[in-house]
Amino acid sequence: MALAAMIADWLRRPGSSPPSENLLDRKAADFAALVKRLATPLGDAEIRRLRSEAAGAIATGRFAEADKSLAEAELHAIGGSTDLSALPLERRLLIGENRADRAALSFLRTTAEAYREAAARYGEASALIGLAAIDRSRDAALDQAKAMARISEDFGGREGYDAAIATLRRLLEGLDSLSDTVAFAGAQEALATALDRLAGLSGDSKLLNEALVHCRAGLEDLRHDEAPALWRALKLRFGRLAVNLGISQKDDNLLEEAVATYATALAVWKRSDDEARWLEAEHMISRARATLGGRRSDLALLERAFNGLNRVSQAIDRSRDPMRWAELQNQMGGVLASMGERYSEPVVIEEAIAAFAAALEEYRQERAPLLWAQTRANQAEAMLQLARRNKDKPLAQQALAQLMAATEAARQAANGTVVAADLQKRLGAAGALATKLIAG
Numbered sequence: 001m002a003l004a005a006m007i008a009d010w011l012r013r014p015g016s017s018p019p020s021e022n023l024l025d026r027k028a029a030d031f032a033a034l035v036k037r038l039a040t041p042l043g044d045a046e047i048r049r050l051r052s053e054a055a056g057a058i059a060t061g062r063f064a065e066a067d068k069s070l071a072e073a074e075l076h077a078i079g080g081s082t083d084l085s086a087l088p089l090e091r092r093l094l095i096g097e098n099r100a101d102r103a104a105l106s107f108l109r110t111t112a113e114a115y116r117e118a119a120a121r122y123g124e125a126s127a128l129i130g131l132a133a134i135d136r137s138r139d140a141a142l143d144q145a146k147a148m149a150r151i152s153e154d155f156g157g158r159e160g161y162d163a164a165i166a167t168l169r170r171l172l173e174g175l176d177s178l179s180d181t182v183a184f185a186g187a188q189e190a191l192a193t194a195l196d197r198l199a200g201l202s203g204d205s206k207l208l209n210e211a212l213v214h215c216r217a218g219l220e221d222l223r224h225d226e227a228p229a230l231w232r233a234l235k236l237r238f239g240r241l242a243v244n245l246g247i248s249q250k251d252d253n254l255l256e257e258a259v260a261t262y263a264t265a266l267a268v269w270k271r272s273d274d275e276a277r278w279l280e281a282e283h284m285i286s287r288a289r290a291t292l293g294g295r296r297s298d299l300a301l302l303e304r305a306f307n308g309l310n311r312v313s314q315a316i317d318r319s320r321d322p323m324r325w326a327e328l329q330n331q332m333g334g335v336l337a338s339m340g341e342r343y344s345e346p347v348v349i350e351e352a353i354a355a356f357a358a359a360l361e362e363y364r365q366e367r368a369p370l371l372w373a374q375t376r377a378n379q380a381e382a383m384l385q386l387a388r389r390n391k392d393k394p395l396a397q398q399a400l401a402q403l404m405a406a407t408e409a410a411r412q413a414a415n416g417t418v419v420a421a422d423l424q425k426r427l428g429a430a431g432a433l434a435t436k437l438i439a440g
Contacts, residue, residue, distance in 0.1 A: 002031055002108075005061025010110035019110070023154060027110065034058065034104040043094050047073045051101075058105070067105055074098045089132035096129035100140050107147060112155045119147040119163075138183045141171050142190060149194045152201070161198040165191060177221045185227065188218030189234050196241065205248075212241045224268055235265040236281060243288045252295065258288045275315070283312045287331065294338040302342075306335045318362075323371075326362035329355050330375050337382045346389050352382045365409065370419050373410040377403050377423050384430055384437075393438050400434040403427050 006027050007019050019027075038055040041048060050073035057066035077095045081087055084095065103121030106114050122144035129137040145167040151160030168191040175184040192214040199207035215238035224231045239261045246254035262285035271278045286308030293301030313328040333355030340349035356379035365372040383399035386392070407427050410420040 002059055002061045003027070005063060006031065006108050007110055009114070023110075026150075026154070027108070030104065030107055031058075034101065034108065037101055037104065042097060043073070043077060046076055047094070047098075050076070051098075054101075054105075058108070063105060063108060067102060070098060070102045070105065074102070084128065093129055093132040093136070096125045096127075096132070096136070096140070099128055100125035100143070103140075103143070103147070107150075110154070112151050112160075115147055115151045115154070115160070119144050119151075122147055135183065138171065138175070138180075138187075141167070142183075142186055145171065145187075145190055145194075149190070149197070153197065158198060158201055161194050161201070164194045165198070168194065177217070181221050182227045182230065185218040185222040185230055185234060188214045189230060189237070192218070192234075192237055192241075196237065208241055208245055212238065212245065215241065232265055232269065232277075235261050236277065239265070239281065240284055243284050243291075246288065247291050252292060255288045255292050259285055259292070262288070279312050279315055282308050283328070286312070290331065290335045290338070293335070297342065299339065299342050302335055302339045306332060306339070309335065322362040323368070326359040326371075326375075329359035330363070330371075330378065333359065333375075333382065334378060337378070337385060340382070340385060346386055349382055349386045349389065353379055353386065356382060369413040370410060370416055373406040373413065373416070373423065374419060376406040376409075377426060380406065381426065381430060384434060388433065388437055391437070396434045396437045400430060403430050 010016060010019050035055060035058065038051050038058070042051060050069045054066040054069040057063070057069065074095055077091060077098060078084065084092060099121055103118045103125060106118035106121060122140050126137045126140035126144065129140060145164040148160045148167060149164035152158055153160070168187055171187050172184070172191070175187060177184045192211040195207045195211035195214065199205060199211065215234050218234045219231070219238065222231055222234070239258045242254045242258035242261065245251065246258060262281050266278070266281055266285070269278060286305045289301045289308070290305035292298065293305055309328055309332045313325065313332065316325045316328065318325040333352045336348050336352035336355055340346070340352055356375055359375050360372065360379070363371040363375050380399045380403035383395055383402070387395035387399060403423070404427060407420060407423040410416040410423050
Protein backbone atom coordinates (compact mmCIF):
# COMPACT_ATOMS: atom_id res chain seq x y z
CA MET A 1 0.00 0.00 0.00
CA ALA A 2 2.86 2.36 0.76
CA LEU A 3 4.35 1.94 -2.72
CA ALA A 4 0.98 2.53 -4.34
CA ALA A 5 0.59 5.75 -2.35
CA MET A 6 4.11 6.86 -3.31
CA ILE A 7 3.57 6.51 -7.05
CA ALA A 8 -0.05 7.71 -7.09
CA ASP A 9 1.00 11.33 -7.67
CA TRP A 10 3.34 10.24 -10.43
CA LEU A 11 0.56 8.45 -12.28
CA ARG A 12 -1.82 11.41 -11.91
CA ARG A 13 0.44 13.67 -13.97
CA PRO A 14 -0.94 14.50 -17.44
CA GLY A 15 0.59 12.17 -20.01
CA SER A 16 2.55 10.29 -17.36
CA SER A 17 4.36 7.09 -18.22
CA PRO A 18 4.79 4.19 -15.80
CA PRO A 19 7.58 4.86 -13.25
CA SER A 20 10.95 3.46 -14.25
CA GLU A 21 12.60 0.63 -12.36
CA ASN A 22 15.27 3.06 -11.15
CA LEU A 23 12.63 5.41 -9.74
CA LEU A 24 10.88 2.56 -7.96
CA ASP A 25 14.19 1.42 -6.49
CA ARG A 26 14.92 4.94 -5.24
CA LYS A 27 11.48 5.30 -3.66
CA ALA A 28 11.80 1.89 -2.00
CA ALA A 29 15.13 3.00 -0.52
CA ASP A 30 13.56 6.29 0.66
CA PHE A 31 10.76 4.35 2.36
CA ALA A 32 13.12 1.86 4.04
CA ALA A 33 15.36 4.65 5.35
CA LEU A 34 12.44 6.51 6.94
CA VAL A 35 10.98 3.36 8.51
CA LYS A 36 14.39 2.63 10.03
CA ARG A 37 14.64 6.17 11.43
CA LEU A 38 11.18 6.01 12.99
CA ALA A 39 12.04 2.70 14.65
CA THR A 40 14.90 4.38 16.53
CA PRO A 41 13.83 5.37 20.09
CA LEU A 42 13.66 9.14 20.36
CA GLY A 43 12.30 11.43 23.09
CA ASP A 44 9.90 10.59 25.89
CA ALA A 45 7.07 8.06 25.92
CA GLU A 46 4.56 10.40 24.25
CA ILE A 47 6.94 11.25 21.40
CA ARG A 48 7.75 7.58 20.89
CA ARG A 49 4.00 6.81 20.77
CA LEU A 50 3.38 9.47 18.15
CA ARG A 51 6.34 8.34 16.06
CA SER A 52 5.04 4.77 16.22
CA GLU A 53 1.66 6.01 15.01
CA ALA A 54 3.40 7.77 12.14
CA ALA A 55 5.27 4.60 11.19
CA GLY A 56 2.01 2.64 11.11
CA ALA A 57 0.33 5.27 8.96
CA ILE A 58 3.27 5.31 6.52
CA ALA A 59 3.15 1.52 6.13
CA THR A 60 -0.46 1.79 4.89
CA GLY A 61 0.15 4.81 2.68
CA ARG A 62 -1.60 7.37 4.93
CA PHE A 63 1.09 10.02 4.59
CA ALA A 64 -1.04 12.98 5.73
CA GLU A 65 -1.88 11.20 8.98
CA ALA A 66 1.78 10.31 9.46
CA ASP A 67 2.80 13.94 9.06
CA LYS A 68 0.11 14.99 11.55
CA SER A 69 1.51 12.57 14.15
CA LEU A 70 5.07 13.82 13.59
CA ALA A 71 3.88 17.43 13.82
CA GLU A 72 2.23 16.61 17.17
CA ALA A 73 5.48 15.00 18.34
CA GLU A 74 7.34 18.15 17.35
CA LEU A 75 4.90 20.39 19.24
CA HIS A 76 5.20 18.17 22.29
CA ALA A 77 8.98 18.52 22.15
CA ILE A 78 8.71 22.31 21.82
CA GLY A 79 6.49 22.33 24.91
CA GLY A 80 4.98 25.76 24.34
CA SER A 81 8.29 27.59 24.04
CA THR A 82 8.22 30.68 21.81
CA ASP A 83 12.02 30.94 21.53
CA LEU A 84 13.54 27.74 20.19
CA SER A 85 17.04 29.15 20.51
CA ALA A 86 16.55 29.28 24.28
CA LEU A 87 15.77 25.56 24.52
CA PRO A 88 18.43 23.14 25.81
CA LEU A 89 20.63 21.74 23.06
CA GLU A 90 19.31 18.21 23.49
CA ARG A 91 15.73 19.48 23.02
CA ARG A 92 16.72 21.37 19.86
CA LEU A 93 18.35 18.21 18.58
CA LEU A 94 15.15 16.26 19.21
CA ILE A 95 13.03 18.85 17.39
CA GLY A 96 15.49 18.99 14.49
CA GLU A 97 15.57 15.21 14.12
CA ASN A 98 11.78 15.13 14.05
CA ARG A 99 11.76 17.86 11.39
CA ALA A 100 14.21 15.77 9.34
CA ASP A 101 11.77 12.83 9.63
CA ARG A 102 9.02 15.06 8.28
CA ALA A 103 11.33 16.01 5.41
CA ALA A 104 11.89 12.35 4.62
CA LEU A 105 8.13 11.83 4.74
CA SER A 106 7.55 14.62 2.21
CA PHE A 107 10.14 12.96 0.03
CA LEU A 108 8.01 9.81 -0.26
CA ARG A 109 5.54 11.69 -2.46
CA THR A 110 6.37 11.69 -6.18
CA THR A 111 5.86 15.34 -7.08
CA ALA A 112 8.41 18.10 -7.59
CA GLU A 113 6.49 20.20 -5.06
CA ALA A 114 6.83 17.48 -2.40
CA TYR A 115 10.57 17.27 -3.10
CA ARG A 116 10.86 21.06 -2.65
CA GLU A 117 9.00 20.77 0.65
CA ALA A 118 11.39 17.99 1.70
CA ALA A 119 14.39 20.17 0.84
CA ALA A 120 12.97 23.09 2.82
CA ARG A 121 12.31 20.87 5.83
CA TYR A 122 15.85 19.45 5.71
CA GLY A 123 17.14 23.02 5.70
CA GLU A 124 15.00 23.81 8.73
CA ALA A 125 16.23 20.67 10.49
CA SER A 126 19.84 21.68 9.86
CA ALA A 127 19.22 25.13 11.35
CA LEU A 128 17.30 23.74 14.32
CA ILE A 129 20.00 21.23 15.20
CA GLY A 130 22.82 23.71 14.68
CA LEU A 131 25.48 23.51 17.37
CA ALA A 132 23.52 20.87 19.28
CA ALA A 133 25.13 18.27 16.99
CA ILE A 134 27.16 19.88 14.24
CA ASP A 135 27.65 16.61 12.34
CA ARG A 136 23.91 15.93 12.24
CA SER A 137 23.29 19.51 11.19
CA ARG A 138 25.66 19.03 8.27
CA ASP A 139 24.02 15.72 7.38
CA ALA A 140 20.64 17.45 7.19
CA ALA A 141 22.12 20.18 4.97
CA LEU A 142 23.56 17.48 2.71
CA ASP A 143 20.16 15.75 2.58
CA GLN A 144 18.65 19.10 1.59
CA ALA A 145 21.00 19.35 -1.40
CA LYS A 146 20.34 15.75 -2.41
CA ALA A 147 16.59 16.35 -2.30
CA MET A 148 17.06 19.33 -4.62
CA ALA A 149 19.13 17.25 -7.03
CA ARG A 150 16.44 14.59 -7.10
CA ILE A 151 13.99 17.15 -8.50
CA SER A 152 16.04 17.15 -11.70
CA GLU A 153 16.86 13.44 -11.54
CA ASP A 154 13.23 12.33 -11.20
CA PHE A 155 11.33 15.13 -12.95
CA GLY A 156 13.82 16.55 -15.46
CA GLY A 157 15.14 20.05 -16.04
CA ARG A 158 18.18 21.64 -14.44
CA GLU A 159 16.45 23.60 -11.65
CA GLY A 160 17.15 20.98 -9.00
CA TYR A 161 20.79 20.48 -9.98
CA ASP A 162 21.46 24.22 -10.00
CA ALA A 163 19.91 24.63 -6.53
CA ALA A 164 21.79 21.62 -5.17
CA ILE A 165 25.12 22.86 -6.54
CA ALA A 166 24.64 26.29 -4.94
CA THR A 167 23.72 24.70 -1.60
CA LEU A 168 26.69 22.35 -1.64
CA ARG A 169 29.12 25.15 -2.45
CA ARG A 170 27.87 27.05 0.60
CA LEU A 171 28.16 23.93 2.75
CA LEU A 172 31.75 23.36 1.64
CA GLU A 173 32.71 26.91 2.64
CA GLY A 174 32.29 25.88 6.28
CA LEU A 175 34.11 22.55 6.04
CA ASP A 176 37.78 21.67 6.30
CA SER A 177 39.27 18.61 4.62
CA LEU A 178 41.45 17.73 7.62
CA SER A 179 39.19 18.49 10.60
CA ASP A 180 35.87 17.58 8.90
CA THR A 181 37.19 14.87 6.59
CA VAL A 182 34.09 12.70 6.16
CA ALA A 183 31.62 15.59 5.97
CA PHE A 184 33.92 17.40 3.53
CA ALA A 185 34.26 14.29 1.35
CA GLY A 186 30.51 13.67 1.43
CA ALA A 187 29.75 17.19 0.24
CA GLN A 188 32.40 16.91 -2.49
CA GLU A 189 30.90 13.61 -3.66
CA ALA A 190 27.38 15.07 -3.78
CA LEU A 191 28.66 18.14 -5.65
CA ALA A 192 30.59 16.02 -8.15
CA THR A 193 27.48 13.90 -8.73
CA ALA A 194 25.28 16.94 -9.37
CA LEU A 195 27.84 18.48 -11.74
CA ASP A 196 28.27 15.18 -13.58
CA ARG A 197 24.54 14.77 -14.09
CA LEU A 198 24.06 18.40 -15.07
CA ALA A 199 26.78 17.94 -17.69
CA GLY A 200 24.84 15.01 -19.11
CA LEU A 201 21.70 17.13 -19.23
CA SER A 202 23.25 20.32 -20.61
CA GLY A 203 26.08 18.93 -22.74
CA ASP A 204 28.56 21.26 -21.02
CA SER A 205 31.76 19.19 -20.84
CA LYS A 206 33.45 21.80 -18.63
CA LEU A 207 31.23 20.59 -15.80
CA LEU A 208 32.81 17.14 -16.09
CA ASN A 209 36.26 18.58 -15.47
CA GLU A 210 34.89 20.45 -12.47
CA ALA A 211 33.27 17.27 -11.15
CA LEU A 212 36.62 15.50 -11.46
CA VAL A 213 38.28 18.23 -9.39
CA HIS A 214 35.72 17.79 -6.62
CA CYS A 215 36.15 14.01 -6.58
CA ARG A 216 39.89 14.44 -6.27
CA ALA A 217 39.43 16.93 -3.42
CA GLY A 218 37.09 14.57 -1.59
CA LEU A 219 39.58 11.71 -1.80
CA GLU A 220 42.62 13.73 -0.81
CA ASP A 221 42.39 13.16 2.96
CA LEU A 222 39.68 10.49 3.18
CA ARG A 223 40.81 7.00 4.24
CA HIS A 224 38.93 3.87 3.27
CA ASP A 225 38.37 2.84 6.90
CA GLU A 226 36.77 6.21 7.78
CA ALA A 227 33.81 5.83 5.43
CA PRO A 228 34.12 2.77 3.12
CA ALA A 229 30.94 3.38 1.09
CA LEU A 230 31.72 7.07 0.53
CA TRP A 231 35.37 6.32 -0.32
CA ARG A 232 34.26 3.76 -2.89
CA ALA A 233 31.62 6.07 -4.39
CA LEU A 234 34.23 8.80 -4.86
CA LYS A 235 36.71 6.33 -6.35
CA LEU A 236 34.17 5.00 -8.84
CA ARG A 237 32.93 8.40 -9.95
CA PHE A 238 36.47 9.77 -10.24
CA GLY A 239 37.54 6.72 -12.23
CA ARG A 240 34.64 6.93 -14.66
CA LEU A 241 35.12 10.65 -15.21
CA ALA A 242 38.87 10.23 -15.67
CA VAL A 243 38.40 7.41 -18.21
CA ASN A 244 35.85 9.30 -20.29
CA LEU A 245 37.78 12.57 -20.19
CA GLY A 246 41.09 10.80 -20.76
CA ILE A 247 39.71 9.17 -23.90
CA SER A 248 37.96 12.27 -25.27
CA GLN A 249 40.83 14.64 -24.45
CA LYS A 250 43.58 12.16 -25.38
CA ASP A 251 45.09 12.62 -21.92
CA ASP A 252 47.18 9.58 -20.98
CA ASN A 253 47.92 10.98 -17.54
CA LEU A 254 44.22 10.97 -16.72
CA LEU A 255 43.90 7.41 -17.98
CA GLU A 256 46.81 6.29 -15.81
CA GLU A 257 45.22 8.02 -12.83
CA ALA A 258 41.95 6.25 -13.59
CA VAL A 259 43.66 2.85 -13.70
CA ALA A 260 45.37 3.51 -10.37
CA THR A 261 42.11 4.71 -8.82
CA TYR A 262 40.14 1.67 -9.92
CA ALA A 263 42.95 -0.67 -8.91
CA THR A 264 42.96 0.63 -5.33
CA ALA A 265 39.17 0.32 -5.15
CA LEU A 266 39.07 -3.21 -6.53
CA ALA A 267 41.88 -4.29 -4.20
CA VAL A 268 39.63 -3.83 -1.12
CA TRP A 269 36.31 -4.76 -2.68
CA LYS A 270 34.84 -8.24 -3.01
CA ARG A 271 32.86 -8.84 -6.17
CA SER A 272 30.10 -10.48 -4.13
CA ASP A 273 29.57 -7.28 -2.09
CA ASP A 274 28.02 -5.43 -5.05
CA GLU A 275 28.53 -7.32 -8.27
CA ALA A 276 26.87 -4.75 -10.54
CA ARG A 277 29.18 -1.92 -9.46
CA TRP A 278 32.19 -4.24 -9.34
CA LEU A 279 31.55 -5.18 -12.97
CA GLU A 280 31.22 -1.49 -13.84
CA ALA A 281 34.63 -0.82 -12.27
CA GLU A 282 36.16 -3.79 -14.11
CA HIS A 283 34.65 -2.54 -17.36
CA MET A 284 35.98 1.00 -16.93
CA ILE A 285 39.51 0.01 -15.89
CA SER A 286 39.61 -2.27 -18.93
CA ARG A 287 38.56 0.59 -21.21
CA ALA A 288 41.36 2.73 -19.80
CA ARG A 289 43.92 -0.05 -20.29
CA ALA A 290 42.66 -0.70 -23.82
CA THR A 291 43.07 2.95 -24.80
CA LEU A 292 46.52 3.25 -23.24
CA GLY A 293 47.58 -0.07 -24.72
CA GLY A 294 46.46 0.96 -28.19
CA ARG A 295 48.20 4.33 -28.01
CA ARG A 296 51.44 2.86 -26.71
CA SER A 297 51.45 -0.44 -28.60
CA ASP A 298 51.63 -2.13 -25.20
CA LEU A 299 50.61 -5.76 -25.67
CA ALA A 300 50.53 -6.50 -21.94
CA LEU A 301 48.03 -3.69 -21.31
CA LEU A 302 45.89 -4.83 -24.24
CA GLU A 303 45.82 -8.41 -22.97
CA ARG A 304 44.77 -7.25 -19.49
CA ALA A 305 42.09 -5.06 -21.06
CA PHE A 306 40.71 -7.94 -23.12
CA ASN A 307 40.64 -10.29 -20.15
CA GLY A 308 38.77 -7.71 -18.08
CA LEU A 309 36.22 -7.00 -20.81
CA ASN A 310 35.73 -10.72 -21.30
CA ARG A 311 35.05 -11.23 -17.58
CA VAL A 312 32.37 -8.56 -17.68
CA SER A 313 30.89 -9.93 -20.90
CA GLN A 314 30.56 -13.40 -19.43
CA ALA A 315 28.65 -11.98 -16.46
CA ILE A 316 26.12 -10.11 -18.64
CA ASP A 317 22.84 -11.81 -19.52
CA ARG A 318 22.51 -11.04 -23.21
CA SER A 319 18.75 -11.58 -23.22
CA ARG A 320 18.25 -9.06 -20.39
CA ASP A 321 20.77 -6.42 -21.50
CA PRO A 322 21.51 -6.95 -25.21
CA MET A 323 22.90 -3.47 -25.88
CA ARG A 324 25.45 -3.64 -23.08
CA TRP A 325 26.46 -7.09 -24.23
CA ALA A 326 26.94 -5.74 -27.74
CA GLU A 327 28.96 -2.80 -26.43
CA LEU A 328 31.37 -5.24 -24.78
CA GLN A 329 31.69 -7.33 -27.96
CA ASN A 330 32.50 -4.17 -29.91
CA GLN A 331 35.11 -3.11 -27.36
CA MET A 332 36.67 -6.57 -27.28
CA GLY A 333 36.81 -6.47 -31.05
CA GLY A 334 38.71 -3.19 -30.88
CA VAL A 335 41.23 -4.61 -28.40
CA LEU A 336 41.70 -7.75 -30.50
CA ALA A 337 42.27 -5.63 -33.60
CA SER A 338 44.97 -3.67 -31.76
CA MET A 339 46.54 -6.90 -30.54
CA GLY A 340 46.38 -8.37 -34.04
CA GLU A 341 48.74 -5.70 -35.33
CA ARG A 342 51.40 -7.07 -32.99
CA TYR A 343 50.95 -10.80 -33.70
CA SER A 344 52.41 -12.48 -36.74
CA GLU A 345 49.49 -14.92 -37.05
CA PRO A 346 46.19 -13.55 -38.42
CA VAL A 347 43.95 -15.48 -36.01
CA VAL A 348 43.60 -12.58 -33.56
CA ILE A 349 42.38 -10.25 -36.33
CA GLU A 350 39.90 -12.93 -37.39
CA GLU A 351 38.66 -13.07 -33.79
CA ALA A 352 38.25 -9.29 -33.85
CA ILE A 353 36.12 -9.48 -37.00
CA ALA A 354 33.99 -12.17 -35.34
CA ALA A 355 33.57 -10.04 -32.20
CA PHE A 356 32.35 -7.10 -34.27
CA ALA A 357 29.94 -9.45 -36.08
CA ALA A 358 28.57 -10.59 -32.71
CA ALA A 359 28.01 -6.98 -31.67
CA LEU A 360 26.16 -6.30 -34.92
CA GLU A 361 23.66 -9.04 -34.08
CA GLU A 362 22.27 -6.62 -31.48
CA TYR A 363 23.41 -3.31 -33.01
CA ARG A 364 20.96 -3.66 -35.86
CA GLN A 365 20.63 -0.68 -38.17
CA GLU A 366 16.93 -0.20 -37.51
CA ARG A 367 17.49 -0.33 -33.73
CA ALA A 368 20.66 1.74 -33.30
CA PRO A 369 21.79 3.24 -36.63
CA LEU A 370 24.82 5.14 -35.29
CA LEU A 371 26.11 2.22 -33.23
CA TRP A 372 25.56 0.00 -36.25
CA ALA A 373 27.54 2.37 -38.48
CA GLN A 374 30.44 2.70 -36.01
CA THR A 375 30.68 -1.04 -35.43
CA ARG A 376 30.47 -1.82 -39.16
CA ALA A 377 33.30 0.66 -39.68
CA ASN A 378 35.34 -0.98 -36.93
CA GLN A 379 34.81 -4.36 -38.53
CA ALA A 380 35.71 -2.99 -41.98
CA GLU A 381 39.02 -1.64 -40.68
CA ALA A 382 39.81 -5.03 -39.13
CA MET A 383 38.95 -6.69 -42.44
CA LEU A 384 41.28 -4.29 -44.23
CA GLN A 385 43.98 -5.10 -41.69
CA LEU A 386 43.53 -8.81 -42.45
CA ALA A 387 43.49 -8.14 -46.19
CA ARG A 388 46.80 -6.32 -45.93
CA ARG A 389 48.25 -9.19 -43.91
CA ASN A 390 47.10 -11.83 -46.41
CA LYS A 391 47.42 -9.63 -49.53
CA ASP A 392 43.72 -10.36 -50.15
CA LYS A 393 42.47 -7.84 -52.77
CA PRO A 394 38.79 -8.97 -52.78
CA LEU A 395 38.65 -8.63 -49.00
CA ALA A 396 40.18 -5.15 -49.25
CA GLN A 397 37.51 -4.13 -51.77
CA GLN A 398 34.78 -5.56 -49.51
CA ALA A 399 36.16 -3.72 -46.48
CA LEU A 400 36.31 -0.41 -48.33
CA ALA A 401 32.73 -0.81 -49.61
CA GLN A 402 31.56 -1.63 -46.08
CA LEU A 403 33.27 1.43 -44.62
CA MET A 404 31.72 3.64 -47.31
CA ALA A 405 28.26 2.23 -46.53
CA ALA A 406 28.77 2.81 -42.79
CA THR A 407 29.82 6.42 -43.40
CA GLU A 408 26.79 7.08 -45.58
CA ALA A 409 24.46 5.48 -43.02
CA ALA A 410 25.86 7.74 -40.29
CA ARG A 411 25.42 10.77 -42.52
CA GLN A 412 21.74 9.94 -43.00
CA ALA A 413 21.04 9.08 -39.36
CA ALA A 414 19.50 11.55 -36.94
CA ASN A 415 22.20 13.39 -34.95
CA GLY A 416 24.85 11.60 -36.99
CA THR A 417 26.92 14.61 -38.07
CA VAL A 418 29.82 14.08 -35.64
CA VAL A 419 29.97 10.33 -36.21
CA ALA A 420 29.80 10.78 -39.98
CA ALA A 421 32.67 13.30 -39.89
CA ASP A 422 34.83 10.87 -37.91
CA LEU A 423 34.03 7.99 -40.26
CA GLN A 424 34.78 10.18 -43.27
CA LYS A 425 38.31 10.77 -41.95
CA ARG A 426 38.76 7.06 -41.33
CA LEU A 427 37.43 6.34 -44.82
CA GLY A 428 40.06 8.58 -46.35
CA ALA A 429 42.90 6.72 -44.61
CA ALA A 430 41.38 3.32 -45.38
CA GLY A 431 40.78 4.28 -48.99
CA ALA A 432 44.42 5.13 -49.53
CA LEU A 433 45.51 1.82 -47.98
CA ALA A 434 42.95 -0.22 -49.92
CA THR A 435 43.83 1.48 -53.22
CA LYS A 436 47.50 0.75 -52.71
CA LEU A 437 46.78 -2.87 -51.83
CA ILE A 438 44.41 -3.42 -54.75
CA ALA A 439 46.78 -1.73 -57.22
CA GLY A 440 49.71 -3.76 -55.93
